[in-house]
Amino acid sequence: MLSFDELKTEVDEGAIDTVVVAFTDMQGRLLGKRLHGEFFVEEIEAEHAIEGCNYLLALDMEMEPTPGYEIASWEQGYG
Incomplete structure (x- = not known):
């Protein structure tokens, strides 16, 4: 695993173009x-x-919201 400073160096040198979060x-x-x-x-x-x-x-599995979760509902705005 890279430290942030190592990641920054790799980005600056062009070795890393994209970061996946x-x-x-x-x-x-x-x-x-x-x-x-x-x-x-x-x-x-x-x-x-x-x-x-x-x-x-x-x-x-079909990427449809599962009902019953407090964190994910129409009332919460789905995000």
């Missing part, structure tokens, strides 16, 4: 987003958060 859902699928390396480094250095929609944690 992701997690696995309950079915083991990788969900998240791809960010340009330079954007990722700038956002982290500026202490900005990289956000994701919490409703992704409550999807079934």
Whole structure:
């Protein structure tokens, strides 16, 4: 695993172009987003958060929201 300083160096040298910010859902699928390396480094250095929609944690195999989760509902805005 790279430290942030190592990642920044790799991005600056052009060795890393894209950073994947992701997690696995309950079915083991990788969900998240791809960010340009330079954007990722700038956002982290500026202490900005990289956000994701919490409703992704409550999807079934067909990528449909599973009812009954407080974090993912029409009332919560799905994210």
